[in-house]
Amino acid sequence: MLEATIGRPYALHVHGNSDTTGAIRGVETIVTGLKWKRLREPLSIVGEVDAAVREACWELGATVVASLMPA
Incomplete structure (x- = not known):
């Protein structure tokens, strides 16, 4: 089932009070x-x-959004 998502685009926004390093590392x-x-x-x-x-x-x-537009 997860193989169907290979190559999908993603972007990441993380907001923290003092550090976001661990959250970014985890998502990546x-x-x-x-x-x-x-x-x-x-x-x-x-x-x-x-x-x-x-x-x-x-x-x-x-x-x-631009990445989702047809070429």
Whole structure:
């Protein structure tokens, strides 16, 4: 069943109060096993969410949407 998802694209956004390293490592371990394709580097946000963070999240979402469009 999981073989049907091989090669699927993914993007990752993680928000933490002081560190996101472990969360990112955990997700990347899982998706490596699933053989998913990372669209771009994980978006790691530590601390407060501001306009720059919201813009980065928007760009991440736009990247995901663009990857799903037919060529």
